[in-house]
Amino acid sequence: MGEQRRERADAARNRRAILEAAEELLRLHRPDEVSIEQVAAAAGVGKGTVFHRFGSRAGLMLALMEERAQELSEAIAAGPPPLGPGAPPHERILAFLDAMVALASRNVGLITAHEHAVATQRSAAGPREANPVYRRWHAHVSELIARARPDLDATLVAHLLIGSLHNEPVARLLLDGESERLAAGLRSLATSLLGPGSAPM
Amino acid sequence: MGEQRRERADAARNRRAILEAAEELLRLHRPDEVSIEQVAAAAGVGKGTVFHRFGSRAGLMLALMEERAQELSEAIAAGPPPLGPGAPPHERILAFLDAMVALASRNVGLITAHEHAVATQRSAAGPREANPVYRRWHAHVSELIARARPDLDATLVAHLLIGSLHNEPVARLLLDGESERLAAGLRSLATSLLGPGSAPM
DNA sequence: CTACTATATGGACCGTTGGTCAAGTTGTCT
DNA sequence: AGACAACTTGACCAACGGTCCATATAGTAG
Numbered sequence: 307m308g309e310q311r312r313e314r315a316d317a318a319r320n321r322r323a324i325l326e327a328a329e330e331l332l333r334l335h336r337p338d339e340v341s342i343e344q345v346a347a348a349a350g351v352g353k354g355t356v357f358h359r360f361g362s363r364a365g366l367m368l369a370l371m372e373e374r375a376q377e378l379s380e381a382i383a384a385g386p387p388p389l390g391p392g393a394p395p396h397e398r399i400l401a402f403l404d405a406m407v408a409l410a411s412r413n414v415g416l417i418t419a420h421e422h423a424v425a426t427q428r429s430a431a432g433p434r435e436a437n438p439v440y441r442r443w444h445a446h447v448s449e450l451i452a453r454a455r456p457d458l459d460a461t462l463v464a465h466l467l468i469g470s471l472h473n474e475p476v477a478r479l480l481l482d483g484e485s486e487r488l489a490a491g492l493r494s495l496a497t498s499l500l501g502p503g504s505a506p507m
Numbered sequence: 508m509g510e511q512r513r514e515r516a517d518a519a520r521n522r523r524a525i526l527e528a529a530e531e532l533l534r535l536h537r538p539d540e541v542s543i544e545q546v547a548a549a550a551g552v553g554k555g556t557v558f559h560r561f562g563s564r565a566g567l568m569l570a571l572m573e574e575r576a577q578e579l580s581e582a583i584a585a586g587p588p589p590l591g592p593g594a595p596p597h598e599r600i601l602a603f604l605d606a607m608v609a610l611a612s613r614n615v616g617l618i619t620a621h622e623h624a625v626a627t628q629r630s631a632a633g634p635r636e637a638n639p640v641y642r643r644w645h646a647h648v649s650e651l652i653a654r655a656r657p658d659l660d661a662t663l664v665a666h667l668l669i670g671s672l673h674n675e676p677v678a679r680l681l682l683d684g685e686s687e688r689l690a691a692g693l694r695s696l697a698t699s700l701l702g703p704g705s706a707p708m
Numbered sequence: 709c710t711a712c713t714a715t716a717t718g719g720a721c722c723g724t725t726g727g728t729c730a731a732g733t734t735g736t737c738t
Numbered sequence: 739a740g741a742c743a744a745c746t747t748g749a750c751c752a753a754c755g756g757t758c759c760a761t762a763t764a765g766t767a768g
Binding site: 338421422425426444458459462463465466469470472473474475476479487488490491492494495498499 | 539622623626627645659660663664666667670671673674675676677680688689691692693695696699700
C-alpha cells in the first residue's frame with residue numbers, strides 16, 4: 307500500500323469551490339431546492355465534475371458533513387475533558403450531547419439535505435448509515451453508555467439519542483432556534499438513564 | 508354543511524383494489540422500488556385513478572397507514588386498560604409503547620415508504636407532519652407524560668420516543684425481527700424517565 | 709327504458725433531476 | 739518538449755410524480 311498519487315491542483319481547487327458553493331446555496335435555500343446543477347453552476351464547473359469528485363449527491367453532502375463535524379470529532383477523540391478523555395462517562399455523555407446539539411443546530415439544513423439525498427438516490431442505494439460521522443458519534447456514545455450502565459442496551463440507546471437529530475419534528479425545533487430545549491430534553495433523558503449521578507433538576 | 512355525496516360504487520371498488528395492490532407490492536419489494544404506476548397496474552386501474560383517489564404518493568401511503576393504525580387508535584381512545592383509559596399514566600405509556608412497536612414491526616416497509624414519499628414529493632410540500640396517525644400518537648403520549656411528570660418537556664420527550672420509529676438504524680432492527688429489543692429499550696427509557704414507579708429490571 | 713349529469717377513468721404527456729459517458733483538455737513528471 | 743494520466747464537460751438518458759381532458763359509466767329522475 308504505497309502513497310497514492312496526490313490530487314491534481316485544479317481538481318483540489320474545484321473541490322473547494324464546489325464545497326463552498328454548496329455550503330452557500332444550502333444556507334440560502336431549502337435543501338430540496340438545491341440541485342446539483344445549481345451547485346455546479348455556482349461553483350463555476352460542469353455538472354460532471356461534481357459527480358467525479360463526490361460520486362453522488364449524497365456523497366457531496368457527506369463530504370460537507372465531515373468537514374463540519376471534524377472539530378467535534380477531534381475534541382471527543384483527544385480534546386480536553388469533559389468532552390475528551392479523562393472525565394467520567396456520565397459527564398462525557400452530557401458534554402457530548404450538548405456539543406452535538408449545538409453543532410446540529412448550526413447545520414440543520416445540511417442534515418436534512420443529506421437525508422433527502424439518500425432518500426432520492428437513484429444509483430446504488432448502498433449500505434445505509436455508511437455515514438462516517440454518524441458511525442463515529444454512535445460508537446462514542448455507545449461505548450460511554452456501556453461503561454456507565456452495563457445493564458443497558460448501549461447500542462440501541464445510543465441510536466435513540468443520536469437519532470433524535472434525524473427526527474423531523476425535532477429538526478423543526480432546531481430550525482426555530484429552540485436548540486436549548488432539545489439540549490435540555492436530551493440531558494434529562496440521559497441523566498435519568500445514567501442513574502442517580504446528578505439530580506434531574 | 509349537509510351530507511356529502513357518497514362515493515360511487517366503482518370508485519370505492521377501485522380504492523380498495525389500489526389499497527390492496529399497494530399493500531401487496533410493499534410487502535414484496537423495497538419501498539423505493541414501488542412506483543405508483545406499478546401499483547396502478549397491479550390494481551388493474553390507470554395511473555390517473557390512483558392520483559384521483561389519493562392525491563399523491565404520500566396520500567396513498569397515508570391512507571394505508573391510517574388503515575393499519577386504526578385498531579390501535581381505537582384501543583387507546585376507548586379500549587380496556589392499560590392501553591385504554593383507566594390505568595395510571597405510567598402503565599398506559601408502557602402499554603402504548605409496546606403496542607406501537609408491535610404495530611410498527613409489522614409495517615416497517617410502510618413507514619419507510621411514507622417517509623420516502625414525503626421526501627420525494629414534487630407538488631405541495633405542505634405542512635410536514637400532517638400525518639394524522641403521528642399526531643394522534645404524539646398527543647396521546649405527550650398528555651400521559653405531562654400527567655406523570657409535569658416537570659418534563661412532555662411534547663419533546665414524546666417526539667423523542669415516537670420518533671424512534673423514523674430512525675433508520677432502528678427501522679433496520681425491526682426489519683431484522685428484533686422488535687423485542689426496541690420494545691425493551693423504549694421500556695427502560697420510559698421507566699427511567701417516569702421516575703421510580705417500577706424497577707428498571 | 710331513456711335521458712341526463714355528476715363522477716370516475718386512463719394513459720399520453722410534461723418537467724425535473726440524479727446520474728452517465730465519450731471526447732476533448734490540462735496538469736505533472738521525466 | 740513529450741507522454742500519460744487525471745480531469746472536465748455538457749449533451750444525453752431513464753425514471754417517476756403529477757397533470758389533463760376526452761371518454762365512459764353509475765346513479766337518478768321522469
